[in-house]
Structures are given as C-alpha cells and as structure tokens.
Amino acid sequence: MSKRPSPISATVDFDAEGIQHGFLKLPISTNESAWGAVMIPVTVVKNGSGPTALLTGGNHGDEYEGITALLKLANTLTPERVHGRVIIVPMMNTPAAMAGTRTSPMDDGNLNRSFPGDPDGGVTEQIADYFTRVMVPMSDIVVDLHSGGRTLDILPFGAAHVLPDKDQQRQALEGAKAFGAPYAMKMFELDAARLFDTAVESQGKIFIATELGGGGSTTPERMAITERGISNCLIHYGLLDGEIELPDEPQVYVDMPDASCYVQSEHTGLLELTLGLGDRVRQGDAIARIYDMTRTGASPVIYRAERDGLLVARRFPSLVNMGDTIAVIAEVVESLDGDQ
Numbered sequence: 001m002s003k004r005p006s007p008i009s010a011t012v013d014f015d016a017e018g019i020q021h022g023f024l025k026l027p028i029s030t031n032e033s034a035w036g037a038v039m040i041p042v043t044v045v046k047n048g049s050g051p052t053a054l055l056t057g058g059n060h061g062d063e064y065e066g067i068t069a070l071l072k073l074a075n076t077l078t079p080e081r082v083h084g085r086v087i088i089v090p091m092m093n094t095p096a097a098m099a100g101t102r103t104s105p106m107d108d109g110n111l112n113r114s115f116p117g118d119p120d121g122g123v124t125e126q127i128a129d130y131f132t133r134v135m136v137p138m139s140d141i142v143v144d145l146h147s148g149g150r151t152l153d154i155l156p157f158g159a160a161h162v163l164p165d166k167d168q169q170r171q172a173l174e175g176a177k178a179f180g181a182p183y184a185m186k187m188f189e190l191d192a193a194r195l196f197d198t199a200v201e202s203q204g205k206i207f208i209a210t211e212l213g214g215g216g217s218t219t220p221e222r223m224a225i226t227e228r229g230i231s232n233c234l235i236h237y238g239l240l241d242g243e244i245e246l247p248d249e250p251q252v253y254v255d256m257p258d259a260s261c262y263v264q265s266e267h268t269g270l271l272e273l274t275l276g277l278g279d280r281v282r283q284g285d286a287i288a289r290i291y292d293m294t295r296t297g298a299s300p301v302i303y304r305a306e307r308d309g310l311l312v313a314r315r316f317p318s319l320v321n322m323g324d325t326i327a328v329i330a331e332v333v334e335s336l337d338g339d340q
Contacts, residue, residue, distance in 0.1 A: 114127075
C-alpha cells in the first residue's frame with residue numbers, strides 16, 4: 001500500500017540558490033494549541049551544481065555536541081564557500097531537544113528507533129517518515145551527529161557500518177576517517193532495523209555516524225572535534241574547499257564486530273567502573289562492580305570483559321538498572337578496510 005504524502009511542509013525552497021533559514025512544519029493539535037505545529041528549524045545553503053550533504057543533529061534531544069555545532073554552522077556558512085548544497089537540521093527531534101530529553105515529550109517517541117516512519121503515526125513517526133521519503137532522497141551524503149546524551153559518555157569517533165554494497169561501505173568508512181575525530185570505527189548496532197542509519201543506507205546514500213562525548217553537556221574540546229569534523233566531511237566530499245585537519249596524534253581505528261562488545265547489566269544498584277574511557281582491557285579483566293544498595297555487607301557483583309579491546313563507551317550515571325549498557329569494548333585494528 002502506498003503511503004499518503006507527508007503532512008510536513010517546508011518553508012524553504014530546497015532548489016533555490018543562496019541561503020535560507022526556515023522550518024519543517026508538522027501540524028499538531030494539543031491542549032495548548034488547537035491548530036498548532038511542530039516547528040523544526042532548517043537551513044539550506046546552495047551554490048550551483050554539486051553534491052548535497054544533509055547534516056543532522058538532535059536525533060536524540062539530549063545530545064548537545066551536534067546540536068550546538070550545527071546551530072553555529074547555520075549562522076556562519078555562506079553560499080560563496082559551498083559547491084553544491086548543504087542542508088542543516090540541528091534538531092531533528094525538536095520536541096525532545098526543547099525538553100532536554102532523549103525521546104519526545106509529545107509521544108515518548110525515540111526518533112532513532114522510528115524509521116522508516118509513518119505519515120499516519122505519532123509525531124515522531126511522522127518526522128521519521130518525512131526524512132525517509134523527502135530529505136534522504138535529495139541527499140548524497142548524510143552526517144548524523146550523535147553523542148552519549150545524559151546516560152552515556154563515549155570516546156569521540158566517526159563511524160560507518162558493514163554494508164552489502166562494498167563501494168558504499170568504502171566511501172562511508174573513508175568519510176568516517178576524514179571526519180578527523182581521535183577515533184574512527186566500524187560500528188555494530190544491537191538492532192539496526194529502525195535506525196536513521198539504515199533508512200539512509202538502504203537508499204544507497206553515504207552515511208556517517210558519530211559519537212562525540214556525552215553526559216548531557218559539552219566541553220570546548222568536544223566542540224572543537226565536532227566543528228572540525230563537520231568541516232572535514234564537507235571538504236572530503238567536495239562541498240567546501242580546503243585541507244582536511246586531522247588530530248595531532250595518529251587516529252586510532254576500532255572495530256565492533258558483534259554484540260559481545262556491549263556489556264549490559266543484569267543487576268540493579270550502584271555502578272563502579274574500574275577503568276576509564278580509552279583504557280585498554282584484556283578478556284577476563286574486571287571492568288565494573290555493581291553494589292546492592294538495599295543492604296550492607298553484600299559483596300558487589302563483578303563484571304568482566306568478554307574480549308580484548310578498548311573501553312569506547314561507559315554508562316554516565318552511577319545508578320544502574322537491569323538491561324542498562326554499562327560499557328562498550330571495541331577491538332583496536334590496524335585498518336578499517338575490508339571486513340576483517
């Protein structure tokens with residue numbers, strides 16, 4: 001069955017030359033606004049022919065590195081610098097970003113678990129549908145800026161996935177490396193079916209993912225990495241002139257080959273991690289202890305690494321529940337080329 005057209009409309013003309021600031025407008029009716037709309041800010045910068053890059057942040061509303069960097073870019077990027085078209089959406093899930101939450105307060109929707117979306121679904125599914133059927137088809141490259149939000153802290157990296165189309169995979173991995181974060185990753189997702197990543201990749205587009213810190217805040221160091229990375233990607237794919245700026249230290253390549261990279265809690269209590277982000281770990285090493293908070297005198301539960309590698313992500317809050325990811329361990333590799 002074919003879907004009806006998206007209820008979202010754009011106040012910008014994506015084909016017009018120059019720079020435009022506007023909105024993606026989704027009609028809603030709430031107790032506070034009977035004939036209202038969700039207003040998703042968008043900037044389009046176009047100059048002649050060339051590729052289209054879609055830059056997105058705020059897929060989750062509490063991941064501020066990407067949101068902040070794209071708001072800054074929308075204020076500074078000029079058409080004279082661009083070869084082609086750059087579309088900037090700092091807050092894909094604007095309701096979540098305005099509330100400072102991972103998911104939307106309007107329908108509790110997690111945008112990055114709502115693709116390909118549905119024009120007849122809730123607010124979050126309608127946003128996902130618009131990006132799937134309108135925004136992605138007009139794009140050649142998509143850079144989706146994530147970080148750990150309030151519950152995770154993650155080493156800054158650009159990432160791509162293993163794909164059936166090896167040329168598409170190669171181009172994405174080259175972009176992930178060109179992003180120029182201290183780390184570049186070949187990333188395994190626990191459930192990729194409803195991700196924005198998959199909606200983009202299934203249309204044959206180049207998709208670059210990032211993780212850029214976390215804790216529900218930003219730091220000057222992480223902002224510098226994010227802003228440099230966006231510029232690097234635009235240069236790498238030919239939308240801006242200039243030289244790619246890489247980290248002072250050699251970039252570290254890491255691979256997440258399977259689900260054993262994720263360490264998830266089977267207990268509820270107080271989390272004590274025994275190593276820091278970027279630390280090396282050996283299979284069998286103790287990486288965390290979880291303490292029972294309902295009584296004294298109980299020994300903590302010890303969690304051990306199931307593989308050698310590098311701690312690339314950790315839970316940020318100390319309180320932990322069953323099912324929470326408490327650590328992610330990735331393998332350090334010499335190269336991201338191929339499927340090794």
